[in-house]
Amino acid sequence: MEISSLVGLSHLTALQRSLEVITDNMTQINSPGVLQEDVMFSAFLDPSKEVSFVQDIATSKKLTPAALHYTGDPLHVGNAGTGWFSVQTPDGTLYTRNGLFTLNNEGQLISSIGNYPILNEGGGPITIPANQNVQISDDGTVSTQQGIIDKIGVFAFENPYNITRGENNLYSTKENPTPAKDTKLTQGTFSGSNIDPITETNKLILVNRMYQSQLKLLENQNRLESQTTEKLLTVTSAA
Amino acid sequence: MTLQALATAGTGMAAQQILLDQIANDLANANTTGYKRKMTVFATLASQDLRRTGSSSSMNGTVIPSGVNVGLGVKAAGIINIMEKGPLLPTENPLHLAIDGVGYFQIQLPDGRVAYTRAGEFETGPDGMIVTQDGYSLIPGITVETGQTVNINQNGEVYGKTKDTMVPVKLGQIELSKFANANGLEPMEGNLLLETPASGAPVITAPGTDGTGSIASGYLEGSNVNAILSITDLIKAQRAFEMNTKAAKTAEEMSREIKNLGA
Numbered sequence: 001m002e003i004s005s006l007v008g009l010s011h012l013t014a015l016q017r018s019l020e021v022i023t024d025n026m027t028q029i030n031s032p033g034v035l036q037e038d039v040m041f042s043a044f045l046d047p048s049k050e051v052s053f054v055q056d057i058a059t060s061k062k063l064t065p066a067a068l069h070y071t072g073d074p075l076h077v078g079n080a081g082t083g084w085f086s087v088q089t090p091d092g093t094l095y096t097r098n099g100l101f102t103l104n105n106e107g108q109l110i111s112s113i114g115n116y117p118i119l120n121e122g123g124g125p126i127t128i129p130a131n132q133n134v135q136i137s138d139d140g141t142v143s144t145q146q147g148i149i150d151k152i153g154v155f156a157f158e159n160p161y162n163i164t165r166g167e168n169n170l171y172s173t174k175e176n177p178t179p180a181k182d183t184k185l186t187q188g189t190f191s192g193s194n195i196d197p198i199t200e201t202n203k204l205i206l207v208n209r210m211y212q213s214q215l216k217l218l219e220n221q222n223r224l225e226s227q228t229t230e231k232l233l234t235v236t237s238a239a
Numbered sequence: 240m241t242l243q244a245l246a247t248a249g250t251g252m253a254a255q256q257i258l259l260d261q262i263a264n265d266l267a268n269a270n271t272t273g274y275k276r277k278m279t280v281f282a283t284l285a286s287q288d289l290r291r292t293g294s295s296s297s298m299n300g301t302v303i304p305s306g307v308n309v310g311l312g313v314k315a316a317g318i319i320n321i322m323e324k325g326p327l328l329p330t331e332n333p334l335h336l337a338i339d340g341v342g343y344f345q346i347q348l349p350d351g352r353v354a355y356t357r358a359g360e361f362e363t364g365p366d367g368m369i370v371t372q373d374g375y376s377l378i379p380g381i382t383v384e385t386g387q388t389v390n391i392n393q394n395g396e397v398y399g400k401t402k403d404t405m406v407p408v409k410l411g412q413i414e415l416s417k418f419a420n421a422n423g424l425e426p427m428e429g430n431l432l433l434e435t436p437a438s439g440a441p442v443i444t445a446p447g448t449d450g451t452g453s454i455a456s457g458y459l460e461g462s463n464v465n466a467i468l469s470i471t472d473l474i475k476a477q478r479a480f481e482m483n484t485k486a487a488k489t490a491e492e493m494s495r496e497i498k499n500l501g502a
Binding site for chain 2: 015016017019020021022023024026027028029030031032034037039056057058059070071072073100102103104105106107112113114130131132164165166167168169197200201204205207208211212215
């Protein structure tokens with residue numbers, strides 16, 4: 001196949017990948033603690049032929065804190081900072097910005113989705129005595145009328161972009177967690193998603209336009225090839 | 240591959256539909272005694288790791304740790320209760336009881352099970368037993384004699400007094416149940432809740448003792464549905480739904496153009 005067609009096709013594939021990520025962002029607008037994702041593309045150089053293809057390298061996350069939504073539930077916490085809560089799952093320690101917590105029947109603080117225990121600064125579960133007025137301060141300290149019980153762990157990473165999203169609003173990373181420095185929790189609220197519907201809609205329109213023009217380019221190339229072939233055949237038959 | 244985008248947008252639309260249903264149910268129960276408003280929690284579906292392991296960044300063989308991670312959409316992971324206290328509405332009926340604090344009334348179901356409720360809209364049955372609006376008796380069965388006026392104090396002690404008697408007679412003691420995770424109680428028709436493994440076993444105490452709430456006679460706990468919050472949620476659901484239809488439309492347009500390619 002012609003190199004120009006291959007380059008064009010790599011662009012089309014990249015745009016389709018873009019569309020998938022933008023669509024997924026759209027679906028996650030109301031998902032608590034979910035970050036906006038963008039596909040990063042780069043040029044794949046082919047020095048022998050002096051052209052480059054488009055290759056999707058990675059999905060990067062937008063790390064800005066999301067808006068807080070009020071619920072009034074004393075076990076819901078929203079974070080105005082960029083830190084992560086940690087949860088214990090069968091797949092190991094995962095991280096989330098979703099602060100919708102509840103209690104299990106043993107009084108352990110768990111996530112509302114998936115029922116995973118929320119960990120304290122030391123990595124252990126947090127047990128809260130039932131049916132008492134629970135106070136969660138802005139640095140994560142959990143206390144009742146009887147005094148301080150525990151402290152919710154809020155973590156940061158040296159390379160904050162090195163995270164991968166999984167199911168149930170949980171993110172995994174290979175980095176080691178350190179205590180986050182900008183933690184500011186608000187009890188009775190939770191963090192929504194930081195996805196901006198306006199920019200995502202603009203991106204949709206852009207992707208669509210680029211797709212249309214790329215397709216037109218491919219159509220023209222196709223027509224050029226078939227016309228060339230026709231002309232060559234005509235010349236040959238005249239000879 | 241635009242089909243994947245269509246499927247993803249589909250999950251988004253389906254999830255927002257569930258949110259819509261939940262909001263409608265909340266608004267329908269805006270005046271239901273003891274009703275707790277709900278919240279739909281959305282969760283990401285698994286992501287597809289489109290990782291071409293060891294893909295080269297140039298012909299010189301340098302390898303980039305490619306990690307293209309595409310999400311597959313969203314699901315409504317659960318509908319949780321918002322346990323905020325409802326307003327106490329005065330009714331002046333001594334058999335209308337509200338719980339000021341934590342705790343649930345115990346109700347005896349005809350099939351032998353025990354149900355729990357915050358809705359203290361009680362009345363006396365034909366035989367004088369204190370029952371719910373559906374006729375299920377309040378545990379322990381307390382009977383009020385005809386002609387007695389009932390008085391229930393903060394500690395759940397039920398007293399009856401007729402015109403003739405000078406001293407009120409104690410008819411019974413209402414006890415309340417507490418749970419480790421009241422949010423995990425399973426809702427049943429008629430404002431009733433059932434125990435589940437998630438809620439934990441009931442701990443039965445007298446009202447006003449050991450952290451249990453006290454009983455307010457002549458009041459009913461209203462629904463904690465907040466119309467402003469519900470309407471705000473409605474706008475959120477509608478906007479998210481529109482966004483998803485836009486994405487689906489774009490995916491459809493792009494796949495339509497592929498069909499025209501080469502024609």
